[in-house]
Amino acid sequence: MRRRLRRGAALGTALLAGIAAAALLLTRPERAPADAMAGLTGDATRGARIFDAAGCAGCHMAPDAPEGDPQARLRLAGGQAFPSPFGTFRAPNISPDPKAGIGRWSALDLYNALHFGTSPEGRHYYPAFPYTTYVNASRQDVADLYAYLMTLPPDPTPSRPHDVAFPFNIRAGLGLWKALFLRPGWVVTGPLSAEQERGRYLAEALGHCGECHTPRNALGGLRRDAWLAGAPVPGGRGRFPNITPARLDWGQADLVEYFTTGFTPEYDSAGGHMAVVIENLSLLPRADRAALAAYLKAVKPVP
């Protein structure tokens, strides 16, 4: 009897271990085929525009980058901290330094990072890195971005580790998170003008507006049903505002002015991380800012 029980427990344990192994296998870091980027030539000038639209500098420039120095935001030493309910994430060094940064990466490595959240060593990245947005970016844009990133100044500052407690420090669990929340495709669908489609690409493939402005579920996944409806500031006070047409009633010219200068219709100016976002948006062609404004008008109103 006791022996049979013991055998049953052993079998149960083996079964559970098997299920866990299968789950890990099914959710292991995914990568594109080795020839996914073959035949694509990156254009660094176009890549600069991708870089600004995707807001890379906003998170990856050093926290002490001096104000108003256009070169400072291009030194991608990392180190800015991003608090969340799961722990504090720190943006890594993505300068082309071969040791501290991504100098040894291939364009395919960058594609795998942006598209699958998978590192060149085959590990899961945490979704503080907004690959749920970049999964929609085109391969050509990744190739262009790669070409541009490699022209930036290398910085030897080592990346600092994230400060994430158990169980979220087990990266294998991120495979499950990705299975639930990482998928390509647009949130805003339906009939859009060409300008709105461009705006959607800027917002949902590069600009990752939803990372702050969309509420999250208990597992940290973005609630696509409440897209851009506002969310609490993680680890801070206040809220990121609802920017659906239900609450944001600014006109097209008001929005473009805001994206260009940071001035609201009342001539207050953007603060917090949004000021950083404006620094990036203001570098885009005016037509892109107009496209983003037109896109916001097409978002489903959520009161």
Add this chain to the structure above:
Amino acid sequence: MRIRPTIGAALLAAATAALALPLTAQESEFKAQITARQSQMRLYAFNISQLGAMAKGMVPYDAAAATAAANNIATLTRLNAAAMWPAGSDNFSTEGTRALPELWDNMADVQQKGMALAKAADAMAAVAGNGLDEMRAAMGPLGGACGACHKAYRQPQ
């Protein structure tokens, strides 16, 4: 440590603190100073709105009006504001303000940002009368200089 306001009062204060005079249950001992510095911000906003209306095409460009507004903005950057920002008038210590305590910890940086604002305002004043395109181009750096301080030292709403 003062009594924390209710969430409602905090939201109301946050919503109105930027430009309107804040309504809080409790009056700050620095009410006069906070009102003064928020009034200076309102004067900035009003004069920038004159330029912004032209930049957005809401009113026709008027070189004389643009120059007058731009000169006002440059003049506002010349105020000695030290007495409006006493220690202890931050949003953790008192009510009716979104100014973060970090502002008082980084005075050298605040002054540097203030000087950068004066520079951007002077640049605007120099070109505001030269036509819509030149005025528009100067709006970005001016907004950036405003935002530099708000990014670092103002509690987001």
